[in-house]
Every structure is written in structure tokens, then in C-alpha cells.
Amino acid sequence: MENKMKILICYFSGTGNTRMVVNKYVENLKNEGVETDLYKIESNNFQHDVTDYEMIGIAYPVHAFNAPSIILDFAKSLPECARKRVFIVNTSGEPLKLNNISSIKLRKILKNKGYNVTNEYHYCMPYNIIFRHTDNMAYKMWKTAQEVIPVDCKELLSGKYSLLEDVFMGSFIAWLFRIEHWGGRFNGKRYKVSENCIHCGKCVNICPTHNITLKDGEFHFGKNCLMCMRCSFLCPKSAIKIGLFEKWKVNGTYNFNNANKFEDEVHKNYCKKSYERYFRECEEKVSAVKVNVMQEEDEDEIKNIVKV
Numbered sequence: 074m075e076n077k078m079k080i081l082i083c084y085f086s087g088t089g090n091t092r093m094v095v096n097k098y099v100e101n102l103k104n105e106g107v108e109t110d111l112y113k114i115e116s117n118n119f120q121h122d123v124t125d126y127e128m129i130g131i132a133y134p135v136h137a138f139n140a141p142s143i144i145l146d147f148a149k150s151l152p153e154c155a156r157k158r159v160f161i162v163n164t165s166g167e168p169l170k171l172n173n174i175s176s177i178k179l180r181k182i183l184k185n186k187g188y189n190v191t192n193e194y195h196y197c198m199p200y201n202i203i204f205r206h207t208d209n210m211a212y213k214m215w216k217t218a219q220e221v222i223p224v225d226c227k228e229l230l231s232g233k234y235s236l237l238e239d240v241f242m243g244s245f246i247a248w249l250f251r252i253e254h255w256g257g258r259f260n261g262k263r264y265k266v267s268e269n270c271i272h273c274g275k276c277v278n279i280c281p282t283h284n285i286t287l288k289d290g291e292f293h294f295g296k297n298c299l300m301c302m303r304c305s306f307l308c309p310k311s312a313i314k315i316g317l318f319e320k321w322k323v324n325g326t327y328n329f330n331n332a333n334k335f336e337d338e339v340h341k342n343y344c345k346k347s348y349e350r351y352f353r354e355c356e357e358k359v360s361a362v363k364v365n366v367m368q369e370e371d372e373d374e375i376k377n378i379v380k381v
């Protein structure tokens with residue numbers, strides 16, 4: 074029996090965007106005949122043998138131009154593994170090139186353990202903090218990601234290396250912004266629950282670090298907050314106040330499936346050029362592959378005609 078290529082993708086997703094992207098990877102890799110295992114990092118129960126896999130993927134949302142601390146801690150906990158190929162997948166709300174620095178620390182940790190980070194892919198997905206993107210934008214981002222992911226999967230499997238462009242002083246900037254790891258824990262202790270709460274218990278159950286406890290009707294937020302926004306984003310009553318960042322809170326899932334032409338585009342000028350560049354580059358990437366496929370089909374047809 075033919076041995077299938079095996080890939081393990083380890084991921085963290087605060088509010089579901091990265092998970093959507095990872096699911097698309099699994100679907101596309103499966104179409105390419107690859108067996109993909111998934112590991113949800115927050116489950117804290119890593120039992121996979123990395124030597125069983127040809128490649129390891131690590132996926133996360135960009136937090137303050139960095140990978141979340143849970144990702145770095147996970148990478149530190151991995152066993153040493155000489156030359157094991159790793160690819161990184163990340164999602165972020167805006168398409169600024171500065172987001173390219175998010176993997177610097179992660180790549181360093183992996184390199185020190187012998188891993189070989191060869192590919193990195195980034196997708197824009199709607200914000201879960203700062204402001205609410207429109208559903209139109211969420212629809213466009215997700216549609217774009219779904220078109221580009223098959224192209225990226227093919228590139229990954231072709232063996233071609235592809236890393237994101239370096240940013241001047243990237244390591245220093247990323248180091249500065251890693252204050253968010255400490256700041257998140259500091260701010261997380263300042264979360265409060267408003268009178269709108271219906272005591273459904275959802276936030277307590279879904280927090281990836283079990284940082285929320287409910288005792289005698291009182292909520293307690295501990296010191297392990299990742300600022301992942303899951304609790305405040307998914308609270309059915311928008312009852313969680315996120316400390317110093319309350320003004321940036323985004324509550325409620327996006328509708329990724331229906332563009333809504335009547336929707337107000339309040340932030341339409343925010344990073345406008347960067348979004349235009351991102352969508353244009355994705356479109357070019359996808360159409361370049363289509364042209365190649367058409368050329369190959371034409372060549373095959375000519376060969377067949379010549380044979381006849």
C-alpha cells in the first residue's frame with residue numbers, strides 16, 4: 074500500500090479565524106493526498122511524535138505583531154528534531170507588512186531546536202479587537218483566503234521554500250511589542266462583567282487558559298489571560314468589559330457568507346492602500362496559477378495532436 078505523506082498542524086485560535094484557515098488547509102491537503110493531523114495547542118496534551126510527520130505546521134493569530142505567548146510556550150516545549158520541516162500560518166486583521174515580524178521569535182525558538190522553517194503564509198481575517206470590520210469585508214477576506222490557500226498548499230507540497238519579506242529592525246520592533254504578553258496578563262485581571270450578564274457560563278467554559286471562574290455569583294479573572302478575546306467576542310450579551318481596551322472591544326461573530334450591500338463602511342479609509350495591495354497580490358497569485366495550468370493543458374493538447 075502507498076504510504077501517504079503526513080503533516081501535523083498545531084494551532085491556536087482565539088475567536089475562530091485561524092481555525093477556519095487551518096480547516097481549509099486540512100481540506101486542501103487532503104485533496105492533494107496528504108493525511109493531516111490537527112493539534113489544538115490549548116488542550117495542553119501534546120502526544121504526537123514529530124518524527125512521524127514529514128512537516129509540522131504552526132498556526133496562530135497575530136497579537137501585537139507577535140505570536141501569542143501560548144504559541145511560543147508550545148514551541149519551547151517541542152522536542153529537538155534535526156532538520157524537520159516547519160511551515161507557519163498566521164492570520165491578522167490588517168495587511169501591514171509589519172505583521173511579517175510576528176514569527177521572528179517563534180522561528181528562533183524552532184531553529185534552536187533544529188527545526189527548519191521553510192514556509193510562512195499570512196491571511197487577512199477580520200479584527201476581533203480594535204474595531205468591527207464590516208461583514209462585506211469579512212466576506213471578501215474569507216473568499217480571498219479560500220482562493221489562495223489551495224495555491225499555497227500546492228507550493229508547500231512542491232518543496233518550494235517561501236518566507237515572508239523581512240522588515241527593517243523587525244527583531245527589535247517585535248521585542249518591543251512583546252510587552253503585550255505581559256500587558257495581556259495585567260489587563261486580563263481588570264476584566265469585569267456587566268449587569269447584562271445572564272450567567273450562562275459560556276465564558277468560563279471556553280477560556281483557553283481557564284482564567285475565568287464563577288463562585289457564588291461572582292466572576293474572577295485570573296493572571297493567565299492571553300488577550301485572545303474569545304470570552305468577550307462570544308459572550309451572547311456583550312457583558313464582558315475588557316479593561317483598558319474596552320473601547321476596542323468587538324462582540325459577535327461575523328457573517329462570512331453573505332456580502333451585505335446595504336452595510337455602512339465606517340472604516341473604509343483605514344489602511345486602505347494596504348488592503349488594496351493585499352487583495353491585488355492575492356488575486357495575482359491565484360491568476361498566475363490559473364495561467365500556468367492553462368498553458369500546461371495547451372501543451373498537453375498539442376502533444377496529443379502531434380502524436381495523432
Ligand SMILES: Cc1cc2nc3c(=O)[nH]c(=O)nc-3n(C[C@H](O)[C@H](O)[C@H](O)COP(=O)(O)O)c2cc1C
Nearest residue numbers: 086087088089090091134136137138165166167201
Ligand atoms: C490582543 C490582540 C492583538 C492583535 N494584534 C494584531 C496586530 O498586531 N496586527 C493585526 O493585523 N491584527 C491584530 N489582531 C487581530 C487578529 O490577529 C485577527 O483578528 C485574527 O484573525 C484573529 O484570529 P483568531 O480568531 O484565530 O483569534 C490582534 C488581536 C488581538 C486579540
Ligand code: SF4
Nearest residue numbers: 270271273274276308
Ligand atoms: S458569557 Fe457573558 S452572559 Fe454568559 S456568563 Fe459569561 S459574561 Fe455572562
Ligand code: SF4
Nearest residue numbers: 280298299301302304
Ligand atoms: S479571559 Fe478571555 S481573553 Fe483572557 S484568555 Fe480567557 S477567553 Fe481569552
